[in-house]
Amino acid sequence: MATLRNAIGSLVALAGVVAVVWSPFRPWYGDRRGKDYLVVDLFRADGVTGDHARLAGSLFAPMLITALVTLMGLVLRSRLLVGLTGLVIIALTVLWAVRQGQAAGSLTVGARGEGLNTGVATAAVGGAALLLAALVMPGRRPRHADAFAPAPIPEPPPVAYDVAPEPPLGAYDPVSERPLRAYDPYSDPSSDPSSTRGVPGPYDDPQEPYDTQPLPSPPSATPPPWPAPPPETR
Template sequence: MATLRNAIGSLVALAGVVAVVWSPFRPWYGDRRGKDYLVVDLFRADGVTGDHARLTGSLFAPVLITALVTLMGLVLRSRLLVGLTGLVILALTVLWAVRQGQAAGSLTVGARGEGLNTGVATAAVGGAVLLLAALVMPGRRPRHADAFAPAPIPEPPPGAYDAAPEPPPGAYAPYSDPSSTRGGPGSYDDPQAPYDTQPLPSPPSATPPPWPAPPPDTR
């Protein structure tokens, strides 16, 4: 069950990574794509500017780093890393929306793509998918949990509990009652019986013999 959940969570996380990496190449606001925004514009008090950014200094840089951390989390089966990357993408999208609203005065969604566009939606969906993958994955089991796990009980070999075979005829001598077979073969009185069947000698009597009478007086 855990292996199946890991497989499903990994596939969901990979779908989120693809959406997140693809989002900077889609238009975010109007016709301006995500890779055209400077990363430093997210921390300006007056909002984003119209300066054109290079690829390494645009929103693509933090998105790429987040995607690599997500892949590392999948290799390590870490729910924490996958969940954190989803939160980072959502926080990045919200922060960009705040700075874009400060620069434009308001955020709009136009039917002709004049406002918020598909790139923002793709990034937000990718972050939500990463959070969903972190919930689906069971995570990696800690090693110390196996130290206290009970040892598996080995299964008995086939036929261990089958009925024991009966001994061949004559393997054991039949029991005979000594009281009913006095002097017969196999009894305690049989002189040819083995030593372990001979009766033990009677212990000496504990009563002392009588003292001899004194001789008669002939005087």
Template structure:
């Protein structure tokens, strides 16, 4: 808001200087209101001009553009007004230089009217740069539908106030109930309390032999063990009746 006001004031001052410039001396005491518009495109002459057939016309047009830009807060219109003022002033300087052979400043040279025109055009462009322009209005339905897209921008007096959303409460986590397995162990599988049956060695299952290098002959207490293939030492009864 402050930038718009300050830029508008600068632009209005520049427009005033531009509109007043044709009524001041431009070159060698000749006023800008005495320079015809067509002479700017065909070459300067000493012929006089009517009020709105002279340099007054483009300056007044630039002033009207400035007023419209200030009312509408349009930076484009104010910039266009400054370009019109500077463009016609520079074009006149080119034609005057061709007509006189040179451009000088002083009593018989460039006057205050040219300075007013150049300064007014520069102030118009400066005012356009200072101005912030119009703030985009957001309709109510767009604000509701795309409300999240405008949260980061600066608040505008045209945007309706929206209360902040309530914090989201996820609530307590859901409890998980444990359900026992409805089915028992698979058939033939040992249960948690089923004893393991002992291994029985029958006829169908051979008895494991000794490990290599291990002697499985029985030991006899008090003496050496006899060879495994010798017959038992049975001499029978002793005496004369023995055969």
């Protein structure tokens, strides 16, 4: 979508550039062309004069500069540059109309080209096209937005695991005669046939556990009497 908007905006801006550069070669007021007006006449308080201008000092110079800046803005995908050039073209056209009205006393549009002519309309349409191109173009995305954007996490491919069913408790291998299921210490020991927990051993008293049998009495502290010595024989 952004690529399509850039393409449409670039085409509209190029059309505006062609109109802006071509407008000084068209008649602006009567039969006088835009390249015949001096640029300095736009800043005179009494309006434009009848002096004939050279091409480098005429209205063609600012039109050419704004066209070059527009092309630079298209290369950089800068909406700001394209929009500013459109505003500059419209401002120059309005300023020229004000100075021409001061010099002539009024602005007229004659049917035979005696007043405002096609050059003014061409310049105004070119400036409006540049403004429209700046609105259509999405502009260039800043680099820091791509730098901090989270990278997409690829989904792992599905893995098929061939898991054999767990054998039930009490199942034995007929060859090794060993239980097929490992003993779980947290399960009930009575449910595991290979468990020996809770089974009395050969030295266990099944009647009474070890912790309830009475302890044997300690030996007496009084030493046993010594036997009498045998009688002396002569």
